[in-house]
Amino acid sequence: EDQVTQSPEALRLQEGESSSLNCSYTVSGLRGLFWYRQDPGKGPEFLFTLYSAGEEKEKERLKATLTKKESFLHITAPKPEDSATYLCAVQAYGTASKLTFGTGTRLQVTL
Amino acid sequence: DADVTQTPRNRITKTGKRIMLECSQTKGHDRMYWYRQDPGLGLRLIYYSFDVKDINKGEISDGYSVSRQAQAKFSLSLESAIPNQTALYFCATSDLSQGKAGELFFGEGSRLTVL
Numbered sequence: 001e002d003q004v005t006q007s008p009e010a011l012r013l014q015e016g017e018s019s020s021l022n023c024s025y026t027v028s029g030l031r032g033l034f035w036y037r038q039d040p041g042k043g044p045e046f047l048f049t050l051y052s053a054g055e056e057k058e059k060e061r062l063k064a065t066l067t068k069k070e071s072f073l074h075i076t077a078p079k080p081e082d083s084a085t086y087l088c089a090v091q092a093y094g095t096a097s098k099l100t101f102g103t104g105t106r107l108q109v110t111l
Numbered sequence: 112d113a114d115v116t117q118t119p120r121n122r123i124t125k126t127g128k129r130i131m132l133e134c135s136q137t138k139g140h141d142r143m144y145w146y147r148q149d150p151g152l153g154l155r156l157i158y159y160s161f162d163v164k165d166i167n168k169g170e171i172s173d174g175y176s177v178s179r180q181a182q183a184k185f186s187l188s189l190e191s192a193i194p195n196q197t198a199l200y201f202c203a204t205s206d207l208s209q210g211k212a213g214e215l216f217f218g219e220g221s222r223l224t225v226l
Contacts (some may be wrong), residue, residue: 004153032213043115043201043217044154087154089213096161097142097205097212098169101154 002027002092004102012108013078021073021105023088033071034099035064036087044087078109114138117202117218125226130189132221134202142205143185144215145169145177147198154201160185161207192225199223 005024013019025033032051036044048057050066057064061082063074073086085106089099115136124130134143145157146169156169158177166177174196176188189196199222203215 034213036215041219043203043219044215046214046216049213089154091213096159096167098156098159099154099213099215103151103153 002090002095002100004088004090004100006086006088006102006105008105009103010106010108012110013075015079015109015111016077018074018076018078020075021086021107023071023073023102024069025071025088025090026069027090027092027100029093031091031093031095033066034089034091035071035073036089038085038087038104047086075107078107080109080111083107083109113219115202115204115216115218117200117221119221120219121222123224123226124192126193128192128225130192130223132187132200132202132223134185134187134218136183136185136202136204136216138204138206138216139182140204140216141182141207142212143179144203144205145175145185145187146201146203147171148201148220149198157187157200189223192223194225197223197225 003026007022035047038044048064053068061076065072085104087104089101118133144159146154160166160179178186199220202218
């Protein structure tokens with residue numbers, strides 16, 4: 001059974017204080033790993049897809065990286081508008097596009 | 112207007128009532144999904160559909176049914192609602208193109224409370 005574990009559950013940062021969110025996974029054969037952002041009262045919004053170990057993707061202050069066992073979402077010099085819950089999901093080969101989601105990391109960035 | 116629209120956004124009902132949640136999309140995607148989100152459990156897949164004639168059960172389909180009325184419309188029904196179906200429900204779509212299947216586009220959610 002595919003599993004995704006995200007840590008920490010919650011993270012509070014001051015503006016400008018860089019940090020990383022972790023997503024550990026076990027999957028029979030990784031087809032893709034996905035990061036989403038979810039604001040309160042909204043549906044998740046797609047951020048990145050990573051396909052193979054060593055791959056990196058960047059968008060503004062966010063950078064996602066992937067190893068064979070985990071992915072990190074690095075947040076550099078965060079701003080209050082980066083406050084959200086960040087979700088990680090995996091897709092395995094042969095699962096017909098079904099994603100297995102983690103429970104998310106709730107990030108709060110304060111002034 | 113939102114690309115993926117869910118109705119109703121909020122609903123309170125009683126145990127045993129039949130409830131339908133509706134989803135329509137303007138993205139032109141073939142694939143549509145229904146997920147539920149519960150605190151501490153994350154998003155879990157209820158049903159998914161790859162086209163009008165293709166409906167598949169997800170990991171937690173018991174107590175739910177779906178209908179794909181058209182490429183753009185996918186509804187979720189609870190035939191006899193029970194309190195543990197209280198949750199936030201999301202409809203999502205994805206592109207059939209290679210490499211895009213995991214990029215889901217979500218609606219804003221339907222919060223269902225069963226008393």
